[in-house]
Amino acid sequence: MKETQMAGTGGNPLDFAAAAPSYISDVLYLIASGYEDLVDCEAVERLNQANISFVRGEFVNALGLIEAVLADLDRSQPAYTSIAAFRMLLQSVVGPDPDRWKADVDERLLAVPGPPKVVHLCIESDRLWHSGRLFQGLRLNQHALQQSRHDCGQWHLYALVLLAKKLTDMHLRGQAHRLVGKVEACVHDSGLLAFEPVVEALRSSLHLQAGAFEKALASVAETLEVAQRRGSIIGVELALSVAAVTHLRLGNRDEAAACLKLFHARNGQHTPADTRARAAFAEISLVAAEEGPRAGAEEIRDRWHLLATESACFAEDVTRPAWLVAVALRAGDAALAERALCAIERLAGDNREVQLLAVAEEHARAVYRGDGRSLPLPLDLDAGARPGTGAALATSQEPKRSSVPPRVRPARQAASAARPACPPTLTARESEVATLVSRGMTNRQVANELGLSPHTVNFHLRRIFRKFSVSSRTQLCRLIAQTGPVPAPGLGPGRDAEPR
Structure with missing residues (x-):
């Protein structure tokens, strides 16, 4: 392409006209985000320019315009709170200090329902999320969504998009697809x-x-x-x-x-951390494919700060941490391999409720030890080979045990779940439960998803454990990641079939 x-x-999709309402979508956006109580024509014009600059990606220009409006605006005007929320959002993404917004916001605005409180909750939820406190960040994002329900405009949309991205990071695809549908409805219903x-x-x-x-x-x-x-x-x-x-x-x-x-x-504009991490991983992969593991390892070191190793997007692909370990070991860089392994171990250890991370940890540890029990890695490490064409890193290509340096600290023992010689057949309901559990859902979340009671989910899960000869959710997740969920005879598309 x-x-x-x-x-x-x-x-070029990045070439847009100067900030002016030259599209019908601009006009609808200005109407949807309008401030009816403003009578100052100059202030209205600046706000319109700020809104258009924002959707063009010109955040610095938008912030300057918003600050100029607020400097002359009476705080008693109803429009003030929404404009102040806009400034908070821009200040959190522009410049080196993401906490700059705290210095300019009136604390009283954060204590009552309204746009500033919603934006505050969203900013804090992302801060928690990207510092490794996943469930706290997720809960705060859900709280922001609840707070914004009475405002079906841009602040509700903001909370929806952030939550959809978090659910995607956690591989909760069914919930994420439904939330994306709500994003689409909000976009069109609000103009x-x-x-x-x-x-x-x-x-x-x-x-x-x-x-x-x-x-x-x-x-x-x-x-x-x-x-x-x-x-x-x-x-x-x-x-x-x-x-x-x-x-x-x-x-x-x-x-x-x-x-x-x-x-x-x-270049120079704000990019969300998960998007930046995905692009950095792609660039590392290109270098490793074109120039070999040594060059790939150098890129990992140079771009480590971009890889979002403290949030779930680090394991967006559960083999990503294992791939980083493999590149480092192929390059003979034991310290870098240890660093990558420690990153996923720490993230998984701090978020044991997220089964996805436990699976990613298992794969990375298996590659580090060279025991051949990791999933095949999606990108070939051989310089000159085309990546991702099916010639993935095979067991014979993995680092041998003798090449792995001694650990500085004792490694946690991997779960000893052997892959069944003949995968068991699950009932339709057991297949649904196993698939959702493999995505990190708790019994209660699975129950809500399938319209069952937690007790019934637990009953199905015990039967699944017996059929797979496993004793923990981690072992089950690793088997499902290796083999895929075992469908029941005649089972049609599941609840997580991807809608268009």
Whole structure:
């Protein structure tokens, strides 16, 4: 997929006109985010320019305009709270200090329901999420969503998008798909069409995660086409990072490089941490494929700060930490391999409720020990070989046990679950329960998803354990990650079939 093709209309999707309402989506966005009680024409004009700058990705310009409006605005005016919330959001993503917003906000605005409180909860939820406190971040995001329910505009949309991305990171695809549907409804019901590209961008990441590569690329193409039509940059970086990784998985290095070139065309602008991590991983993978593991290991060191090792997006692909370990060991860099392993061990240890992380930890530890029990890695490490074409890192390619240096500290013992010689047959309900448990859901979450009681879920889970000859959720997850869920005879599409 070349740059002109990626654009959808033959032009660069990142080239937009100056901040002016030149699209019908601009006009609808200005109406949807309007401030009816403002009578100062100059203030209204600045706000309109700030809104258009925001959807064009010009956050610094938008912040300057918003600060100029607030400097002359009476705090008693109803519009003040929403404009102050806009400034909080911009200050949290512009510049080196993400806590800059705290110095300018009136604490009283955070104590009552309204846009500032919603934005405050969203900012804090992301801070917790990206510092490794996943469930606290998730709960705070859900609280922000509840607080914004009475405002079906941009603040409700903001909370929805952040929560959808978190659920995607945790591989809760069924819930994430439903939330993306709510994002789409909010965009259209509120007239916020400038945010329309983010809908397909979110779907593209879900398709990538499910291994539906053609669907992922179709969603990316639609994202870029809609972005061009709407004159918006929202969702474009997310889509380009997904496209880069997807092309790598398909063995299309040139197309992956073209996507990354477009991704970096907005150099200096804010990029969400999960999107930045995905792009960094793609760049490391390209270097490792083209120049070999030593160059790949150097890239890992150089880009370590971009890999989001303290949030669930580090294990967006459960083999990603294991792949980093493998690259480091192939390069003879034992310290880097230890660093990558410690990162996933720490993240999994701090979030034992997230089964996804336990599975990623198991794979990384298996590669580190060279015991051959990890999942095949998706990208080939041999320089000159096409990545992701099925010639994945095989057992014979994995580091031998003798090449692994002694650990500084005792390694935790891996669960000794042997792969069954003949995979057992599950009932339709057991297959549903096993699939949801493998995505990190608790019994109560599975019960809510399937309309069962937690007691019934536990009953099914005990039967599944017996059939697989395992004694823990971690062992079950590793087996399902290796073999995939075992469908019952005649079982049709599950509840998590991906809607379009």
